[in-house]
Every structure is written in C-alpha cells, then in structure tokens.
Amino acid sequence: MNKRFLSVLIFAFVVATVASLLLYRLMSNRQPTASAAHSTTRIAVATRNLEVGTILKDGDVKLDDWSGATPDGATANVQEVIGRGVVTPIFAREPVIESRLAAKGAGGGLAAMIPPGMRAVAVRVNEVVGVAGFVLPGMRVDVLISGNPPGVGNTGLGTLTRTLLQNLEVLSAGQDFKKDSEGKPIMVQVVNLLVTPAQAEQLSLAASQTTIQLVLRNPLDRDVTKTPGTALAKLFTGGTLHLENSDDEKSRPRPVAVVAKAPVIHEAQPKKEAPFVMEIIEGTKKNEMKFVNAGAGEDK
Numbered sequence: 627m628n629k630r631f632l633s634v635l636i637f638a639f640v641v642a643t644v645a646s647l648l649l650y651r652l653m654s655n656r657q658p659t660a661s662a663a664h665s666t667t668r669i670a671v672a673t674r675n676l677e678v679g680t681i682l683k684d685g686d687v688k689l690d691d692w693s694g695a696t697p698d699g700a701t702a703n704v705q706e707v708i709g710r711g712v713v714t715p716i717f718a719r720e721p722v723i724e725s726r727l728a729a730k731g732a733g734g735g736l737a738a739m740i741p742p743g744m745r746a747v748a749v750r751v752n753e754v755v756g757v758a759g760f761v762l763p764g765m766r767v768d769v770l771i772s773g774n775p776p777g778v779g780n781t782g783l784g785t786l787t788r789t790l791l792q793n794l795e796v797l798s799a800g801q802d803f804k805k806d807s808e809g810k811p812i813m814v815q816v817v818n819l820l821v822t823p824a825q826a827e828q829l830s831l832a833a834s835q836t837t838i839q840l841v842l843r844n845p846l847d848r849d850v851t852k853t854p855g856t857a858l859a860k861l862f863t864g865g866t867l868h869l870e871n872s873d874d875e876k877s878r879p880r881p882v883a884v885v886a887k888a889p890v891i892h893e894a895q896p897k898k899e900a901p902f903v904m905e906i907i908e909g910t911k912k913n914e915m916k917f918v919n920a921g922a923g924e925d926k
Contacts, residue, residue, distance in 0.1 A: 676716040699723035711738040773836035784858025
C-alpha cells in the first residue's frame with residue numbers, strides 16, 4: 627500500500643515538472659513580442675502648459691521618448707511646429723500634434739482658431755447676460771433676443787422674446803482666456819462666438835436693435851429646438867404666441883377665395899314717345915291738349 631502511494635506521488639511530481647517546463651518555454655518565447663510592443667520613439671512634446679493662442683518657441687517644445695503607439699499627427703521634427711499658434715490647450719509632456727496647431731503662417735490668437743468658412747462675432751455682455759461669468763471658451767450657448775418687432779400685429783402683447791440662434795461655440799470670453807488664482811471664472815465683458823456669415827449678420831443686427839441674453843447649454847447637447855417665443859402678456863395669461871409674420875406655417879396668412887359674381891343683366895326699357903301737343907285759343911283763353919298713343923289727352 628505504501629509503495630502504491632509512493633508511485634502516485636512520483637508520477638504527480640513528474641507531471642508537474644513537465645508542465646512547469648512547458649510553461650517556462652512558452653513565456654520565454656513571448657518575451658520578445660512583449661518587449662517590441664513597449665518600444666519607444668522620440669516625438670515632439672510640450673515642455674510646459676500651453677494656452678490657446680500661444681505662439682510656439684524653441685523652449686516650448688522638445689524631443690522626448692514616447693512609449694507605445696505614436697499618436698496621429700505627431701512629429702519628430704521640432705522645427706516643423708516652431709512659430710505656429712496653439713488652438714487647443716496642450717499640457718506639459720503631451721505630444722504636440724497637428725490638430726492642436728494652427729496652419730503655418732496663420733499666427734496665433736483668436737484668428738487662428740476660426741475654421742475656414744466661419745466667423746467670430748464679438749458680443750458685449752454684462753454679468754447677467756454672460757451667465758454670471760460662467761461662459762468660458764469651448765462652451766455652447768443659445769442667443770435670446772427681446773424687443774418690440776416692427777410691423778407685427780402684437781397690440782397688447784408687450785415685449786416679445788424668442789430664441790434667435792442655438793448651439794453656438796464660445797471662442798473666448800473677456801480679454802483673458804485664463805481663470806483667476808482661486809480657479810473661479812473671470813467676469814466677462816466681451817464674448818466671441820463662432821458663427822456662419824449669415825448668423826453673423828443676424829447677431830450684429832440683434833446686438834444693435836434688441837436686448838441679448840446668452841443661455842448656457844450642455845456641450846454634448848447639439849439638438850436644435852423649435853420654440854414659438856413668448857410675450858409679456860403671455861406670462862400672465864398663458865397660451866402660445868402666434869405672430870402674423872411668423873415663419874410657422876400655422877401663422878401664415880391663408881389665401882382668400884374670390885367668388886366671381888354673376889353679371890347683372892338690365893332689361894332695355896321701352897322708349898317713351900313724346901306726346902303731341904295742340905294749342906286751342908278761344909278769345910282770351912288758351913288751352914293745350916296732349917295726345918299720347920293716338921288719342922289720349924290731358925288738359926292744363
């Protein structure tokens with residue numbers, strides 16, 4: 627019985643030894659692959675935090691070892707990025723890639739951040755209009771306008787308010803892109819919005835003729851909501867606002883059907899013949915006799 631038990635132990639030991647040897651060889655063969663995956667390359671990285679609008683200089687970028695896959699748009703030539711403007715914040719030791727830089731020769735500042743075909747419009751705001759200073763670069767806002775539109779049949783409605791533009795990107799707020807020493811938002815005086823040329827015309831006219839209010843929205847919410855607007859009278863009475871010149875199909879004037887009237891036929895009246903008058907003188911008396919239709923007469 628003891629010999630049988632000893633044989634089982636020896637067999638188990640041999641099996642374990644062989645399995646360990648096979649596992650060791652398998653792991654040894656995979657080491658070169660693992661080391662190849664962690665190979666490093668030298669690419670251009672930022673030496674410090676770079677704010678939007680910064681023009682890169684020699685001390686802002688250096689070559690450094692980067693482990694893993696090389697990011698798209700990275701470069702190993704520092705001179706290719708020197709003199710270009712930063713359009714997206716770059717933190718220290720982050721790769722300086724093409725998508726975070728302005729085009730060559732575009733310089734820095736706000737102009738380098740404007741994509742082709744777009745415009746930047748400056749809107750003067752106060753603490754209330756600027757959402758208490760929380761409108762910062764990169765956020766999304768809607769633009770509300772309030773005023774009395776000309777030529778609209780809104781007698782008794784008072785001031786009207788509607789959403790003019792939606793989902794506009796904020797390029798800059800105030801004259802400084804940074805926050806204060808406590809990390810609180812800086813009070814904004816001017817907000818630059820990224821718009822199309824047509825939107826720039828609307829926003830410019832609205833800024834001079836109406837009162838503007840910015841509405842902060844979630845940057846991930848890109849849906850455009852159609853709203854009818856509201857009026858001062860509707861705040862007290864409720865209901866939906868319908869303007870005569872609204873773009874809504876329901877408020878457009880409906881065509882009026884014109885019913886042609888039947889022509890009125892007037893019957894020809896028979897022509898009256900002039901009566902025949904005969905004067906009869908008897909002494910000092912003078913009489914007249916009128917004859918109508920052969921014999922009918924009348925004395926005067």
